[in-house]
Amino acid sequence: xxxxxxxxxxxxxxxxxxxxxxxxxxxxxxxxxxxxxxxxxxxxxxxxxxxxxxxxxxxxxxxxxxxxxxxxxxxxxxxxxxxxxxxxxxxxxxxxxxxxxxxxxxxxxxxxxxxxxxxxxxxxxxxxxxxxxxxxxxxxxxxxxxxxxxxxxxxxxxxxxxxxxxxxxxxxxxxxxxxxxxxxxxxxxxxxxxxxxxxxxxxxxxxxxxxxxxxxxxxxxxxxxxxxxxxxxxxxxxxxxxxxxxxxxxxxxxxxxxxxxxxxxxxxxxxxxxxxxxxxxxxxxxxxx
Amino acid sequence: xxxxxxxxxxxxxxxxxxxxxxxxxxxxxxxxxxxxxxxxxxxxxxxxxxxxxxxxxxxxxxxxxxxxxxxxxxxxxxxxxxxxxxxxxxxxxxxxxxxxxxxxxxxxxxxxxxxxxxxxxxxxxxxxxxxxxxxxxxxxxxxxxxxxxxxxxxxxxxxxxxxxxxxxxxxxxxxxxxxxxxxxxxxxxxxxxxxxxxxxxxxxxxxxxxxxxxxxxxxxxxxxxxxxxxxxxxxxxxxxxxxxxxxxxxxxxxxxxxxxxxxxxxxxxxxxxxxxxxxxxxxxxxxxxxxxxxx
Numbered sequence: 001x002x003x004x005x006x007x008x009x010x011x012x013x014x015x016x017x018x019x020x021x022x023x024x025x026x027x028x029x030x031x032x033x034x035x036x037x038x039x040x041x042x043x044x045x046x047x048x049x050x051x052x053x054x055x056x057x058x059x060x061x062x063x064x065x066x067x068x069x070x071x072x073x074x075x076x077x078x079x080x081x082x083x084x085x086x087x088x089x090x091x092x093x094x095x096x097x098x099x100x101x102x103x104x105x106x107x108x109x110x111x112x113x114x115x116x117x118x119x120x121x122x123x124x125x126x127x128x129x130x131x132x133x134x135x136x137x138x139x140x141x142x143x144x145x146x147x148x149x150x151x152x153x154x155x156x157x158x159x160x161x162x163x164x165x166x167x168x169x170x171x172x173x174x175x176x177x178x179x180x181x182x183x184x185x186x187x188x189x190x191x192x193x194x195x196x197x198x199x200x201x202x203x204x205x206x207x208x209x210x211x212x213x214x215x216x217x218x219x220x221x222x223x224x225x226x227x228x229x230x231x232x233x234x235x236x237x238x239x240x241x242x243x244x245x246x247x248x249x250x251x252x253x254x255x256x257x258x259x260x261x262x263x264x265x266x267x268x269x270x271x272x273x274x275x276x277x278x279x280x281x282x283x284x285x286x287x288x289x
Numbered sequence: 290x291x292x293x294x295x296x297x298x299x300x301x302x303x304x305x306x307x308x309x310x311x312x313x314x315x316x317x318x319x320x321x322x323x324x325x326x327x328x329x330x331x332x333x334x335x336x337x338x339x340x341x342x343x344x345x346x347x348x349x350x351x352x353x354x355x356x357x358x359x360x361x362x363x364x365x366x367x368x369x370x371x372x373x374x375x376x377x378x379x380x381x382x383x384x385x386x387x388x389x390x391x392x393x394x395x396x397x398x399x400x401x402x403x404x405x406x407x408x409x410x411x412x413x414x415x416x417x418x419x420x421x422x423x424x425x426x427x428x429x430x431x432x433x434x435x436x437x438x439x440x441x442x443x444x445x446x447x448x449x450x451x452x453x454x455x456x457x458x459x460x461x462x463x464x465x466x467x468x469x470x471x472x473x474x475x476x477x478x479x480x481x482x483x484x485x486x487x488x489x490x491x492x493x494x495x496x497x498x499x500x501x502x503x504x505x506x507x508x509x510x511x512x513x514x515x516x517x518x519x520x521x522x523x524x525x526x527x528x529x530x531x532x533x534x535x536x537x538x539x540x541x542x543x544x545x546x547x548x549x550x551x552x553x554x555x556x557x558x559x560x561x562x563x564x565x566x567x568x569x570x571x572x573x574x575x576x577x578x579x580x581x582x583x584x
Contacts, residue, residue, distance in 0.1 A: 001381040001382070001384065001385045001469065001470075001473070002381065002382050002385040002386075002397065004377075004378045004381060004382075005378045005379070005381055005382030005401075005438055005443065006382065006397070006400070008378060008437055008438050009400065009401065009404055009438070009440070011417065011422070012414070012433070012434065012435065012437070012438075013404040013408060013409070013440075014404075015409075015413075015417045015421075016408065016409025016410065016413035016414040016416075016417050017407065017408070017409040017413070018409070018413070019409045019410070019412065019413020019414070019416060019417065020409065020413070022412060022413055022416065077304075078304075078305070078308065081300070081301035081304055081305055082301075082305065084297050084298065084301045085298070085301050085302065085305065086298065090302065093309070094305040094306075094308070094309050095574070096566070096567070096570055097309040097312050097313055098305075098308055098309060098312050099570070099573070099574070100312055100313070100316075100563075100566070101312055103494060103498075103562050103566060103573075104498070104559055104562065105497075105498035105499070105500060105516055105558075106498075106500070107500050107516050107519045107520050107523065107558070108519070108555055108558055108559050110523055111319065111519070111523065111551065111552065111555035112315040112316070112318075112319060112555075114523070114551070115315065115318050115319055115322060115335045115552065116315070116318070116335075118334075118335070120331075120334075121330055121331065121334040121335055121548055122334060122335060123318055123334060123335050123336065123337075125334065126333060126334025126335070126336075127333075127334060127336060156311070156312065160312070161577060164574050164577045164578060165577060165578060168578035188294060188296075188297045220501065221500075221501070225500075225520070225523070228523065228524065229524070241411075244410065244411050244412065245411060245505075247412075248411060248412050248415060249505060254412060257411075257412050258410070258412040258413065261409075261410030261411055261412050261413070262410060264410060265407060265408060265409065265410050268407075269406060269407045272406050273406070
C-alpha cells in the first residue's frame with residue numbers, strides 16, 4: 001500500500017536532493033549532468049562575489065521578517081475582535097470575507113495589483129492620486145515603493161489564514177477565566193491583555209518559530225508575478241527564489257542558480273532545526289519533532 | 290452590559306468592516322473594469338462603478354473561447370484527477386504508517402518526515418523531471434511535480450488514523466477474514482470522511498490555483514491551464530489573439546478591447562472559486578485550524 005507514496009517521495013523529494021552535486025559542477029548538457037566537469041566551489045565563489053548574493057539574502061530576510069511581525073500582530077488583533085463580535089451572522093460574514101484573498105492564486109492577485117498600479121489606467125494613478133492633487137507614478141518602474149506594496153499585498157492575502165488559526169486558539173480558552181475576571185471588575189482591555197494573549201501564547205510562539213524556520217523561502221508568486229517580473233524593480237523585489245528561477249529559466253546559468261538553491265536549502269534546513277530546538281525547549285508538545 | 294463591552298463591540302465592528310471592505314474592493318474594481326467600455330477605461334482608468342456598461346470584453350472572449358474552454362478543460366481535469374490520485378496515495382501511505390505492526394515503521398515515518406525539512410531545490414527538481422522523466426509539455430507536468438503528495442498531509446492523516454480509529458475495529462475486521470485492502474476500503478475510509486474532505490479541499494484549491502508547474506514545464510499553449518493563460522495574458526496582452534488558430538493575429542490584435550479583456554479573463558479565472566466558496570467555507574476553516582494543531 002505504501003509503494004506509490006514512497007516511490008513518489010523518492011522521485012519528487014529524494015532524487016533532487018542528490019542534485020546538490022550540480023552546484024559543484026560546470027554543467028554542460030552535451031556531456032550530461034554526471035559527466036560534466038567538477039569545479040569545486042567556483043559557483044559559490046562567483047555567487048558571493050556578486051552584489052546579487054547580498055541583495056537577495058537581504059531582501060529575503062527583511063521581507064519575510066517583516067511579514068512575520070506584521071501579519072502576526074494584525075492576525076491576532078483581528079482574531080480577538082472577531083471573537084468579541086456577538087452577532088453570529090456579522091461574525092461569519094467578516095471571517096469569510098477576510099479569508100477570501102487566501103483562496104485566489106497569485107496570478108489573480110497580480111491582476112488586482114495591475115488594476116490599481118497600471119501607469120495608464122490604474123485606479124491609483126487615475127482616481128486616487130488626482131483626487132489628492134498628485135502626479136501619477138510609474139509604479140512598475142520605481143523600486144522604492146515596492147517594499148510597501150509587497151508587504152501590503154502579503155498582509156492582504158495572508159492575514160485571513162493566520163487569523164483562522166488564532167481564532168481557533170481563542171475559542172479554545174476556558175470561559176471561566178473571563179467570568180472570574182469580570183467578577184473581579186476587569187474590563188475588556190485588561191481581559192485581553194491578561195487572559196487572551198497569555199492563553200494563546202503557545203500558539204503564537206509556535207506559528208512564529210515555524211515561520212522563522214521558513215524565513216529563507218519566499219512566496220515566489222508574490223515576488224515574481226505581482227511586480228510583473230519588471231527588471232527595474234529587481235533591487236527591491238529579487239529574492240532567493242526568484243533569483244534561482246531566473247538563473248535556471250531565463251539566463252540558463254544553471255551552476256550559479258543551483259549554488260543559490262543549495263545555499264537556500266542548507267540555511268533553511270539549519271533554521272528549521274534551530275527553530276524546532278527552540279520550540280522544544282519551550283514546550284515539548286508543540287515541537288515538530 | 291458594561292460600558293467597556295459596548296465600546297469593544299463598536300470598535301470591533303468598525304475595524305472589521307473596514308478590513309472586510311478592503312478585502313473585497315479589489316474584486317469589485319476587477320469586475321467593474323471588465324464591464325466598462327474600452328474608451329471609458331482609456332480615459333478614466335479602471336474604476337469602481339462602470340461609467341457605461343459594456344459587455345464587449347466578454348463578447349470578445351466568447352468569440353475567441355476555444356483556447357479558454359480548452360484551458361478550463363485542462364484545469365478541471367488536472368484538479369479532479371490530481372486531487373483523487375493525491376487522496377489515494379496520501380491515505381494509503383498514511384494508513385500503512387498508522388499501523389503498529391508495520392515493520393520499520395519509524396524508518397518509514399522518518400523517510401516521510403525528512404522531506405519536510407530538506408529539499409533539493411528548484412534546479413535539481415527541474416532537471417530530474419525534464420531530463421529523467423521528460424514531463425516537459427505533457428499533462429503530467431501540471432499534475433505530478435511537487436503537488437501530488439506532501440509529507441505534511443501524510444503525517445496529518447496518519448495522526449487522524451491513529452487517534453480516531455480504534456484498534457479493535459481493525460482487529461475484528463481481520464478476525465472476520467477481511468484482507469488489508471478490504472479493511473481499508475470498507476472500514477477505514479468511511480470512518481475517515483472528515484479528514485479526506487479537508488485534505489481533498491485543500492488539494493483542490495492548490496491544483497486549481499497552480500500556475501508554477503505550467504510556467505516552468507509547459508511552453509506549448511495547447512496545454513495551458515486557465516492560470517497559465519492568465520499568466521501569459523498579464524505579460525503579453527496579445528497572447529490570446531495570437532494563439533487562436535485561424536484568425537489573422539495582427540488584425541485580431543488591433544480589435545481587442547485589451548484593457549477590459551484583461552480584467553474579464555481574470556474574472557473568469559476567479560469566478561468558479563468565488564461561487565463555490567460559500568459551500569466549502571466551513572470545511573476550509575476547519576482544515577486550516579486542524580493543520581495548525583499538530584503536524
